[in-house]
Amino acid sequence: MSDTTTDRFQSLFQNSVPKEVQNRLIFSYQMARSTFFTAQQRALPLFELLFTGRNRIRNKEFLDKAHISYDELVFLLKKDSENISHGVYPISVLKTESAYRTLSRFPKIVWDGIKISNRRHQKKNQEFSPKARRDLADYPEYFQRNFHFQTDGYLSAESAELYEHQVEILFSGTADAMRRLILPPMKKYLNSRPDLKKIRILELGAGTGSLSRFVKLTFPELELTVTDISESYLRKVQNHLKGCKKVNFLRADAADQPFSNESFDLVFSCFLFHELPMGVRQKVLRESLRVLKPGGWCGMVDSLQLGDKPHLDFGLESFPKDFHEPFYKNYTMHPMEKMWSDASFEKLELDFGFFSKMVCGLKTIAS
Ligand SMILES: C[S@@+](CC[C@H](N)C(=O)[O-])C[C@H]1O[C@@H](n2cnc3c(N)ncnc32)[C@H](O)[C@@H]1O
Numbered sequence: 001m002s003d004t005t006t007d008r009f010q011s012l013f014q015n016s017v018p019k020e021v022q023n024r025l026i027f028s029y030q031m032a033r034s035t036f037f038t039a040q041q042r043a044l045p046l047f048e049l050l051f052t053g054r055n056r057i058r059n060k061e062f063l064d065k066a067h068i069s070y071d072e073l074v075f076l077l078k079k080d081s082e083n084i085s086h087g088v089y090p091i092s093v094l095k096t097e098s099a100y101r102t103l104s105r106f107p108k109i110v111w112d113g114i115k116i117s118n119r120r121h122q123k124k125n126q127e128f129s130p131k132a133r134r135d136l137a138d139y140p141e142y143f144q145r146n147f148h149f150q151t152d153g154y155l156s157a158e159s160a161e162l163y164e165h166q167v168e169i170l171f172s173g174t175a176d177a178m179r180r181l182i183l184p185p186m187k188k189y190l191n192s193r194p195d196l197k198k199i200r201i202l203e204l205g206a207g208t209g210s211l212s213r214f215v216k217l218t219f220p221e222l223e224l225t226v227t228d229i230s231e232s233y234l235r236k237v238q239n240h241l242k243g244c245k246k247v248n249f250l251r252a253d254a255a256d257q258p259f260s261n262e263s264f265d266l267v268f269s270c271f272l273f274h275e276l277p278m279g280v281r282q283k284v285l286r287e288s289l290r291v292l293k294p295g296g297w298c299g300m301v302d303s304l305q306l307g308d309k310p311h312l313d314f315g316l317e318s319f320p321k322d323f324h325e326p327f328y329k330n331y332t333m334h335p336m337e338k339m340w341s342d343a344s345f346e347k348l349e350l351d352f353g354f355f356s357k358m359v360c361g362l363k364t365i366a367s
Pocket residue numbers: 143154167179204205206207208209210211227228229230233252253254255269270271272275
């Protein structure tokens with residue numbers, strides 16, 4: 001469908017279908033999408049067994065625990081569907097690539113899964129292609145690794161091509177809904193601002209830009225600066241946001257931001273902090289505070305932390321064992337809301353959805 005046809009379909013849907021029916025249709029679509037990615041998640045261990053002989057098919061104990069988290073998945077998708085049908089963000093956030101396109105990438109995902117299995121088995125986390133290896137010196141030491149054991153870490157176009165698909169498989173098709181947890185509080189803050197036209201927004205560690213796109217679709221008139229430390233991922237996000245107006249792209253280290261003091265009204269990130277050593281996490285918050293104007297808003301979505309939802313702690317403990325995430329355990333033990341208040345953000349708000357949490361707060365006018 002062309003963009004104009006899609007726009008017409010959207011406005012017809014939103015103006016003529018009763019809200020309750022919209023809600024049910026959207027929720028059904030989201031559950032179907034989740035099933036589609038869950039099926040791929042269940043298939044991957046079978047390919048791993050077939051090609052490597054390693055049996056990582058989940059045992060009954062794990063599946064029983066995972067079953068508990070299913071209610072949380074449904075709750076998140078319900079809440080996300082309601083936000084769409086009530087216009088908190090537009091229905092166009094659901095327009096992603098076709099199922100055919102996703103499935104045609106699946107063989108590459110399987111192949112990468114086998115390489116990931118080998119790295120996990122051999123405990124190798126610094127294995128790079130010659131091109132990625134040449135670029136390593138441009139990155140901080142903690143970043144020079146195969147995060148998640150993925151091929152080339154965050155350092156190649158091939159890795160950027162598979163990233164979103166792999167994350168959706170990991171989270172049973174809920175990653176986008178988790179990312180969108182940040183939109184309602186962001187919107188509430190922006191609604192309180194009289195000078196919307198002058199607002200400047202900064203995104204840190206944007207990855208391949210799923211959330212950047214949702215932010216642009218929700219606030220098309222606002223200026224968004226999208227940053228990431230990875231050259232390859234930044235190129236991918238540029239492609240992803242092709243055609244969007246008022247977007248700037250910049251390769252930047254979130255712990256050493258190339259912006260002057262008090263130059264943004266809003267700073268946010270998604271799934272960034274859990275990948276950083278504690279010292280870098282603190283620097284990123286200090287830098288965010290520095291570049292924010294007084295009264296500015298700072299928010300993040302990231303993984304749950306221990307104790308946030310005790311019945312889901314099992315997932316936080318198993319994740320870093322299966323995937324190379326060297327700073328994750330430390331992340332889960334240090335509540336981000338405490339770091340937010342230690343950094344002197346005030347009026348903190350928290351929200352949770354499936355395996356993620358949202359934290360946001362305001363920079364005090366006096367700081
Ligand atoms: C798990 S990915 C999250 C990407 C994206 N925000 C998302 O929602 O999927 C982490 C991202 O943080 C980036 N990153 C890691 N350290 C960074 C730093 N110091 N400054 C900026 N980006 C960083 C990585 O390149 C990667 O794109």
